[in-house]
Structure formats: C-alpha cells, structure tokens
Amino acid sequence: MQPVSIPATVETTNDTAPHVQILSPASGTSVQRGQIVNVSIRATDAIGGVNRILLTVRDAGSQVIAAETRQISPASPDVTNSISFTVPNNLEIGSSLTITAGAEDTGGQSAVPEATSLYLADATAPSVTITAPAGQATYNYGETVNITVSA
16 A cells, blocks of 8 residues: 555644733732742643743842742643742832743743732831830939930
8 A cells, every 4th residue: 555645734823822820929918028928820721731830020120039930841731830939138118029920831822921019018016125214213203204215
C-alpha cells in the first residue's frame, strides 16, 4: 500500500489569551513593614492551559521590590497558586504597594495583567513613659507638680 498525503488546516483563532485574577489580598488591605504577604492568584486558559504565573510588586515610586515567575507543569486549564513576599522595612508609612499578576499559556499568549494596591500602615501603638516625678514621690496639697513625659 502506498502512503497517502492529506493536507490539513489547524484552526487556532479560537485560542484566546489566558485570564488572571488576584484572589487575595483585597485591594486596599493594610500591611506593615516586615510582614509576609501571601498573594493568591488564579489563572485560567481554555485551550492548552496555563504554563506560567507571574507576580511583580512595586513600591509607590514604581521600584520593583519583589518579582517571581512560577512554572506550571503540566500546564493546567485552571490553576490557583500562592506566592509570598516580605514588605521591606524601609518603606514609608502611608505609602502604597502595587501587586501585579500575569499568566502565560502554552501558545505563548499573555493574560491582561491584574493589579491591586496595598497600603503601608503602622499598627504598633506608641509608647509613652513618665520620666518625672519619680515613682512614689510625695507632694502637699496645692503644690505644683511638673511632669515629664517621653514618647
């Protein structure tokens, strides 16, 4: 029997880019210096599957403070992954961080990135100490007492 050659056309127009979503933390969440933040990312792709998830964290000046790419093997049509980063200790209280997530599929297409903002808060209560007068000092009624406080 002789080999037969049959031309075939593969339709790829239905292969859309993947979709990415930041599940947590929610936009507007407050974080503190030194805190470990877990970012949960979900990516979906109908044809071929997601084979890479990307995370970038930038400070208010757009400096990259964390970046990670996770290879997904085998590729998956629906994947949820958690990536962690530590909030730097040198960031200014009241400033913001922007988390951007992305995904790529087996066809080399990239998802439209999704971003969320976090705000740097200071949840540490201030400390106040009375330094004068000394403990158990006695005073008479009507005397002026000078109190010295340090914070």
